[in-house]
Amino acid sequence: xxxxxxxxxxxxxxxxxxxxxxxxxxxxxxxxxxxxxxxxxxxxxxxxxxxxxxxxxxxxxxxxxxxxxxxxxxxxxxxxxxxxxxxxxxxxxxxxxxxxxxxxxxxxxxxxxxxxxxxxxxxxxxxxxxxxxxxxxxxxxxxxxxxxxxxxxxxxxxxxxxxxxxxxxxxxxxxxxxxxxxxxxxxxxxxxxx
Amino acid sequence: xxxxxxxxxxxxxxxxxxxxxxxxxxxxxxxxxxxxxxxxxxxxxxxxxxxxxxxxxxxxxxxxxxxxxxxxxxxxxxxxxxxxxxxxxxxxxxxxxxxxxxxxxxxxxxxxxxxxxxxxxxxxxxxxxxxxxxxxxxxxxxxxxxxxxxxxxxxxxxxxxxxxxxxxxxxxxxxxxxxxxxxxxxxxxxxxxxxxxxxxxxxxxxxxxxxxxxxxxxxxxxxxxxxxxxxxxxxxxxxxxxxxxxxxxxxxx
Numbered sequence: 001x002x003x004x005x006x007x008x009x010x011x012x013x014x015x016x017x018x019x020x021x022x023x024x025x026x027x028x029x030x031x032x033x034x035x036x037x038x039x040x041x042x043x044x045x046x047x048x049x050x051x052x053x054x055x056x057x058x059x060x061x062x063x064x065x066x067x068x069x070x071x072x073x074x075x076x077x078x079x080x081x082x083x084x085x086x087x088x089x090x091x092x093x094x095x096x097x098x099x100x101x102x103x104x105x106x107x108x109x110x111x112x113x114x115x116x117x118x119x120x121x122x123x124x125x126x127x128x129x130x131x132x133x134x135x136x137x138x139x140x141x142x143x144x145x146x147x148x149x150x151x152x153x154x155x156x157x158x159x160x161x162x163x164x165x166x167x168x169x170x171x172x173x174x175x176x177x178x179x180x181x182x183x184x185x186x187x188x189x190x191x192x193x194x
Numbered sequence: 195x196x197x198x199x200x201x202x203x204x205x206x207x208x209x210x211x212x213x214x215x216x217x218x219x220x221x222x223x224x225x226x227x228x229x230x231x232x233x234x235x236x237x238x239x240x241x242x243x244x245x246x247x248x249x250x251x252x253x254x255x256x257x258x259x260x261x262x263x264x265x266x267x268x269x270x271x272x273x274x275x276x277x278x279x280x281x282x283x284x285x286x287x288x289x290x291x292x293x294x295x296x297x298x299x300x301x302x303x304x305x306x307x308x309x310x311x312x313x314x315x316x317x318x319x320x321x322x323x324x325x326x327x328x329x330x331x332x333x334x335x336x337x338x339x340x341x342x343x344x345x346x347x348x349x350x351x352x353x354x355x356x357x358x359x360x361x362x363x364x365x366x367x368x369x370x371x372x373x374x375x376x377x378x379x380x381x382x383x384x385x386x387x388x389x390x391x392x393x394x395x396x397x398x399x400x401x402x403x404x405x406x407x408x409x410x411x412x413x414x415x416x417x418x419x420x421x422x423x424x425x426x427x428x429x430x431x432x433x434x435x436x437x438x439x440x441x442x443x444x445x446x447x
Binding site for chain 2 (some may be wrong): 117127
């Protein structure tokens with residue numbers, strides 16, 4: 001019976017993969033400036049739009065909740081909590097989207113290299129997968145327990161933003177000169193993307 | 195009557211695909227696939243004659259040809275790797291090595307299995323051997339499609355059709371063989387019907403995909419440098435790890 005389940009699951013899994021294979025979107029131009037610009041924008045969006053201390057602190061701080069609780073009725077508090085929860089969910093959804101964009105940047109660049117290392121690629125794929133799962137878990141936490149389920153998000157988010165900024169600046173540095181020039185020309189830059 | 199109609203329909207479609215492949219030049223691009231289809235055509239046509247003239251011999255005839263077709267099918271998988279990832283050397287080398295190791299394991303498995311089960315029921319052991327062989331093919335096809343989806347590699351309509359049609363065949367065989375092994379001879383009629391219909395569907399996909407040959411798009415490469423790849427991989431991993439670590443800590447608060 002176990003063998004039957006395993007083989008049926010394998011066959012069904014292959015059919016699902018075939019569906020994804022047929023539905024897979026048209027790829028970007030390989031190594032094109034567009035990919036670099038998108039990666040830079042995704043990074044800028046994370047650094048300056050989604051993870052800055054002021055924004056995250058404001059979204060998840062309890063000061064506003066305390067103020068509403070002390071000066072407004074139950075209905076107003078309910079509306080406030082509902083709106084703040086929606087904001088928290090929207091924030092984590094956008095973080096997830098930008099992480100997906102960085103993943104696409106990596107896979108779009110690495111597929112062109114002949115010296116592709118299977119262990120490295122599997123490790124990177126697993127890292128992205130676990131990060132995306134973590135984003136989903138945070139979404140679920142906010143959804144079930146509300147927007148104040150992770151109050152110390154602020155400090156950690158600041159450190160994460162700083163690290164991401166440093167390492168991806170390096171990664172953009174070694175890319176071909178022509179692409180980098182186009183990138184500088186086309187990219188709106190972090191201050192504009194924010 | 196319906197079974198015989200499907201039988202004839204598959205023979206006609208196989209002939210049509212092969213003729214179109216010769217005419218459009220797809221034969222030069224996918225020789226292993228055309229050889230595979232030729233094997234299946236010979237199997238179907240000669241099987242029909244044997245079924246009519248010597249019904250008792252048909253079972254042995256069928257399984258002999260089935261193993262020839264499995265080996266030819268394995269070459270189709272190798273061809274998919276070579277053609278589908280022709281412009282992506284790194285991924286192609288990895289999958290080619292996986293496929294060759296897989297082939298070695300298959301040959302070893304069949305040899306050991308045939309020695310161990312020489313005296314058991316021939317039909318049951320044949321079903322099981324083919325199921326194992328097709329399972330290896332299914333895993334390889336899954337790896338190929340996974341690589342194409344993950345790296346968003348552009349694949350032409352012709353090759354896409356070959357992959358989907360062959361994948362459908364393999365998935366159906368893996369599922370129906372495992373059910374045949376588990377449920378026994380009572381499942382035989384369903385087994386034959388499902389296989390016939392799914393193969394007919396695969397042939398229709400191949401007919402559509404190969405009616406006019408469409409080559410794979412050729413990407414513009416960046417050139418290659420091991421140092422660049424190492425740097426790319428390292429920086430990506432560091433970035434992902436740092437974000438995950440921070441979000442993980444936050445989630446635990």
